[in-house]
Amino acid sequence: MIRPRLIVIGNGMAGMRTVEELLKLKPDLYDITVFGDEPYTNYNRIMLSPVLAKEQTIPDIILNDENWYAEHGITLHKGVRVERIERKKCEVITRDGQAHPYDRVLIATGSRAFIPPLPGADLPGVVGFRSIADVDTMLAVCREGGHAVVIGGGLLGLEAAAGLVSHGMNVTVLHRNGNVMDRQLDGVAGRILEKTLEDRGISIRLNAHTASLHGTGRVESVRLKDGTELQADLVVMAAGIRPNIDVALNSRIYCENGIVVDDTLQTYDPKIYAVGECVQHRKECYGLVAPLFEQAKVCANHLALYGIAKYTGSMTSTKLKVTGVDVFSAGEIQAKPYHEEMVLADAARGVYKKVILNNNMIEGAVMVGDTMDGAWYFQLMRDKTDVTALRDHLLFGQAHVGNSGHGAKARVASLPDSAEICGCNGVCKGDVVKAIKEHKLFTLDEVRARTKASASCGSCTGLVEDLLASTLGGDYSAAPSVKPMCGCTDATHDEVRTGIIRHELKTIRTVFDQFSWKTEDGCAKCRPALNYYLLCAWPDTYQDDAQSRFINERVHANIQKDGTYSVIPRIWGGVTSPSELKAMAEVAERYAIPTVKFTGGQRLDLLGVKKEQLPHVWRDLSAAGFVSGHGYGKALRTVKTCVGKEWCRFGTQDSTALGIRLEKLTWGSWMPHKFKIAVSGCPRNCAEATVKDLGVVCVDSGFELHVGGNAGIKVRVTDFLCKVATEDEVVEYTQAFIQMYREEAHYLDRTAPWIERVGLPYIQRRLIEDSAGRKALAARFIHSQQFSQTDPWTERAEGKDAHEFAEPLVLA
């Protein structure tokens, strides 16, 4: 079969990343040919600085070797430059005049160093800092020693200077503006960085304008406009980069500063796509690696003929890749009149941090000396998180934000290699770093797939992202904040939820079709999520799909490590009676249940029940008046209470009765994750209401409502939502809060991360300020509860899903 031909012009990171993404989607769609003008296979250009500094070698930074191209049937032409595209004939013409016919072209020619038009700029010994060849030239001069002049004190220039000085060169950086890295740093930060670099032996000349380069046969000196003459055995031009658009221009493809592409990475010629630093998208040209990865994904989606992805631009951050010199910058660097500025400066320690806020959201960050929290600020900035609650500690960093869980570990870069990062899978820092380096991993998903780190409970995701950032250095930017649901789709949780309502999707299969799922049946991640989303959207009509439920919810009991189950009946508000206790004791004895244990939520857990026994155990419990406690479900778990004013001398309200009332209203409701409530009768808070998803603390004058607490992996104290006067109001707010969580959180988000993502002010606006909205939410909750408050245990004791509980057949 003759396949359509895809020609990729450019063998760099953008082009090959797109090819890799394409191969993942449609490995056999195209006959692929790649032209690269460098004599190497695809390598990691952002790692040239460590190569220059001798921290890494060329083989270390090769991303795909010859075998990779061969394995995927890709024809690679190394060291061959493409001259132009004959678009009418659909042929790519190489410099040696050969014509290669195509059906689609991908231009990924990257960028090149901008060489200012100075007299003498073409002398040997004058190089850019973009390729392995440039690094080879620099290293050759370094072997002789001598003087190097770097023209340009931006990111690239400083990295080159640091690399050269580590070889014992005498290095001078010439920068035309008033402080180094002036596109990323303000004056104060620039000054601190200049001092740090000068301490390393780099001499820096600011406001220095180069006039000309001189030498016979090769460069020997640089003359400035003020007449100063500097000796130079090597001149590195680092005065910026320009998109490499020669091929596009020669082919008369529309270009401005870069090759102009739309949101699908298509150029003005529909057969020709372009990605990476050579493109101009929505007026922006990027010179960093993170946008390129996002573009590659979208472009591959369209090359694979899926046609659903859209690239809408990237927010970028920069980090200087010089070992021991930490610089981070993102977004705005100078406060505008409408901005607020928070600054921490400790010149003696060489530390400077500035965060720029607009309306309590971060719009910029500049950091020198201590950049540990750069990734955190950037995350807050991209997610537009309201930082009101964090303001007190914002400048001191994430480790200081009330966080007794992983907070102390937040500073991953300073951890030893043996430090455990992922407690679930026992993966330590050294394993992650080694995998990132050896297998050239760039994204969280790749690290998960390779090492399992953060692949289970996900609580160490932030740590793994920090490790990616610190290991890859430079331009790595955390995985896009918009993450697809799972590997089966590019659609996000929010897109799917919106789509379910908008297109009235009523089954899992119609969701698969609408969003072009890549797998036939989805997976164990997306199917339970979709089942929940559909159930939440269509409570009265959706047919629950048992095969898309995790085992615990499918059989209404909690699977244990030996394959037996635990059974937790509901004990309303934690209040029981002698007859209930007797009934449970009898069940435990009758079925020889090995362990009976009190749970943390004021209930009794019967552990070690065999699956076939479950309907019998339930029948007996049901006869004694018990219903399922949903201790296995993403659902309302327990409502913990204290004895309240009925007994306690400090009690201010009847917390026990209120807890029971809340439990009767909310039990049986399916949610994105488990949900715990507590009601404390006074501020002494014996029911520990301030670490629950919803906590009620009774006070003399009414009831305080607290939300978003969690005592699990990461302890989080609730946020205070509001105070109300009556029990009826407690009920309405509870129903509204739960419904909002049910409708808006992502599946498997507890309330704590959900609130951290959307921000407490948003919740307050929806629940407090918008009273009609609150009532509507509560009404939707009440409506959906009609269909969920059937006891699943009684149903199964009466024969539902009998195939699940049948005695296994013994073959003989």
Next chain:
Amino acid sequence: MSSTWFTVGQLADIPRLGAKVVHWQGTPIAIFRTQTDEVFALEDHCPHKQGPLSQGIVHDRKVTCPLHGWVIALDKGTAMAPDEGCTPGYSVRVTDGVIEIEMKHLDALPPTATA
């Protein structure tokens, strides 16, 4: 070595994307049915920590173990990367909606001459 085919039950007894368990000489065996009505049999033990694969979520020709989320290929019994391990599989066939499984066993000792 010879083998015997045992009847396991009706295909219709197992829901699509579901499983059932049978025992053979004390070993639990999970019989899976895919969306396309293919049937596979694996020992009901995940190679990781012996979790009951029969209780997992079935998708395409794979099952995700309920204990720690390992994904096992139904046709080969192998764990998907990065995990490594393998679960023994058994041959199954479906004839007229009836599932049968092949059990291999050592032949009985040859009959000895008797007086």
